Amino acid sequence: MANEISQTFKTGDLAVYPAHGVGKVVGVETREVSGVGTCFYIIKVLDTDATIMVPVQNATHVGLRKVMKKSQVPKVYAILKDRDESTADTQTWNRRYREYTEKIKSGSVMELAKVLRDLYILKFDKELSFGERKMFDTAKTLLVKELSVAQKSTEDIIEEELYSLLKTES
Numbered sequence: 001m002a003n004e005i006s007q008t009f010k011t012g013d014l015a016v017y018p019a020h021g022v023g024k025v026v027g028v029e030t031r032e033v034s035g036v037g038t039c040f041y042i043i044k045v046l047d048t049d050a051t052i053m054v055p056v057q058n059a060t061h062v063g064l065r066k067v068m069k070k071s072q073v074p075k076v077y078a079i080l081k082d083r084d085e086s087t088a089d090t091q092t093w094n095r096r097y098r099e100y101t102e103k104i105k106s107g108s109v110m111e112l113a114k115v116l117r118d119l120y121i122l123k124f125d126k127e128l129s130f131g132e133r134k135m136f137d138t139a140k141t142l143l144v145k146e147l148s149v150a151q152k153s154t155e156d157i158i159e160e161e162l163y164s165l166l167k168t169e170s
Contacts, residue, residue: 009041009059009066014149017052018063018107020045021142022149028056047145063107068150072109076147079113080165083121093129100135109146115139120166 009015013025023043030037031053039056041064054064068076091099100119103111119136122128128136140162148158 008056009064014067015041015043016065016067016107016109016146017043017045017054018105019138019142020048020050020052022046022067022145023052026051047141063105065107067146068109070150073147073150076109076113076143077161077165079110080117080162081168082117093132097129097131097135100132100139104135104139104142109143112139112143116143116162117166 009025009028011025011027014022015025016022023045025041026044027042028039029042030039032038040053041056041059043052043054043064044050045052054062096118100115103115116136116139119128119132119139122132123136140159144155144158144162147153147162148155151158
């Protein structure tokens with residue numbers, strides 16, 4: 001196999017699927033697709049109870065990854081506090097929206113933190129569009145869920161921590 005899978009998951013593992021968030025691998029099944037047996041991860045998204053089937057061979061390509069380690073949390077928090085890196089007000093709203101959508105789809109928790117921070121900062125300069133408000137809520141929900149799992153904490157506590165970090169002036 002030329003394209004080796006860097007991460008494998010088994011039933012019971014937690015995984016992050018970009019733009020959907022943390023899910024639990026509830027099974028690994030082989031299904032016939034176009035006459036070919038294909039192995040899939042069956043993932044139940046924790047927030048929505050949606051079920052996602054990810055072909056094992058495409059898992060890395062679609063961005064399926066393990067939940068961040070607790071040791072990565074300070075890096076995420078540093079991004080939320082960092083006002084020097086914000087690009088919130090340097091682009092038109094539609095360019096910003098496209099860029100933030102790509103960051104959320106990337107599956108990177110660090111990129112997710114940047115989207116949340118930038119939109120939080122931007123909402124003090126101007127009213128966010130409906131799409132930007134929705135994106136802010138999505139980024140917050142995805143980040144809160146993953147941080148709560150990584151730190152074995154409640155979502156309410158994590159959300160309070162995020163807001164206090166975002167309010168911090170560096």
